[in-house]
Amino acid sequence: MQRYNLIRNGSIYAVKNLKLFSYTYAFNVCSNRKTVNNMSYSAKIGPSILSSDLSCLGSECVRMMECGADYLHLDVMDGHFVPNITFGHPMVECLRKTVGQDPFFDMHMMVSRPEQWVKPMAAAGASQYTFHLETTTNPGNLIKEIRESGMKVGLAIKPGTTVEELAPWANHIDMALVMTVEPGFGGQKFMEDMMPKVTWLRNQFPSLDIEVDGGVGPDSIHKCAEAGANMIVSGSAVIGSDDPRSVIALLRTVVAEAIQKRSLDR
Ligand SMILES: O=C(CO)[C@@H](O)[C@H](O)COP(=O)(O)O
Ligand SMILES: [Fe+2]
Numbered sequence: 001m002q003r004y005n006l007i008r009n010g011s012i013y014a015v016k017n018l019k020l021f022s023y024t025y026a027f028n029v030c031s032n033r034k035t036v037n038n039m040s041y042s043a044k045i046g047p048s049i050l051s052s053d054l055s056c057l058g059s060e061c062v063r064m065m066e067c068g069a070d071y072l073h074l075d076v077m078d079g080h081f082v083p084n085i086t087f088g089h090p091m092v093e094c095l096r097k098t099v100g101q102d103p104f105f106d107m108h109m110m111v112s113r114p115e116q117w118v119k120p121m122a123a124a125g126a127s128q129y130t131f132h133l134e135t136t137t138n139p140g141n142l143i144k145e146i147r148e149s150g151m152k153v154g155l156a157i158k159p160g161t162t163v164e165e166l167a168p169w170a171n172h173i174d175m176a177l178v179m180t181v182e183p184g185f186g187g188q189k190f191m192e193d194m195m196p197k198v199t200w201l202r203n204q205f206p207s208l209d210i211e212v213d214g215g216v217g218p219d220s221i222h223k224c225a226e227a228g229a230n231m232i233v234s235g236s237a238v239i240g241s242d243d244p245r246s247v248i249a250l251l252r253t254v255v256a257e258a259i260q261k262r263s264l265d266r
Helices: 002-016 018-023 054-066 089-099 114-124 139-148 163-172 192-204 221-227 244-265
Strands: 044-047 072-077 105-110 128-132 152-157 175-179 209-213 231-234
Touching (some): 044 244, 054 072, 054 089, 089 105, 089 114, 105 114, 105 231, 114 128, 114 139, 128 139, 128 175, 139 152, 139 163, 163 175, 163 192, 175 192, 192 209, 192 221, 231 244
Parallel strands (some): 072 105, 105 128, 128 152, 175 209, 209 231
Antiparallel strands (some): 044 072
C-alpha cells in the first residue's frame, strides 16, 4: 500500500509538469538523459549491497543489475575510519568475475590511509574510487593517483564536514558524495539537514555528479532530487524490498523528473 501511494505521488508530480513533458519529450525520463543548458548528468541508482546477505554477494549483485540498477555501490570499511568491517579488494576481484566487466563498481572507501588501496582496487576491477576528504592531507595527489590507475574519482564528506571544504576539489573529481548518515552502518535514518550541501554543490557545479548515501529510499528521494542529487545510493530500501525493481524504477523516475525540471527552469 505504501509503495502504491508513493508511485501515485510520483505520477501526480509528473502531471503537474505535463507542459514540460510535452516539448522536452525527445530527452525525457524515458531516455533518462539530458544535455541541455550545459548540464550533462543523468539519474542513476546504485544499490548498496551492504544490507544484503553477505554470504551471497555475487548473486545479490547480479540480482540488483537484473532489477535495473545503474551501478553497484560497494562499501569498504576498515574498522578504523568507521566502527565496522566489511571487505576489501579480494572480494571485489571475485565480484567482478561473477558479474562480468559491464557493471560500474563505485567503491565507497571508508578507510584510513586510502592511498594504500588505490592500485589493488584498480587491479581488482573497481570503476570508481570514492575516498573520504577527512582521511587524507593531500587530496590532490590522491586524485592524481586514482586517475593514473584508470579509475574515476569520487570524493566523499561526512555529515560534520562542510561542503566548502570539498569545493576546491570539485573541478578535479567525477563525483561528490554527500553522506546523509554517519558512515559505518546501513539502515540508519536519513539526515535531511544535509540537503543544503547538495543544493549548494548543484548551484556551484551544475554538471557535477552528486551522490547521496544513507537512509535514501522512497520516503526521502524527493528531498534528494529537489536538492540536486543525481546519483542515488540505496541499501535497505532496495535490498529489503519485496519488489526491488519497482523501488529502483521509482527512485530513478523522481530524480529524472527533477533533473528535467531544473534544466527547463534555467
Ligand atoms: O556507506 C554507507 C553506510 O556507511 C551506505 O552505503 C549504506 O550502506 C547505505 O545503506 P542504507 O542507509 O540505504 O540502508
Ligand atoms: Fe556507502
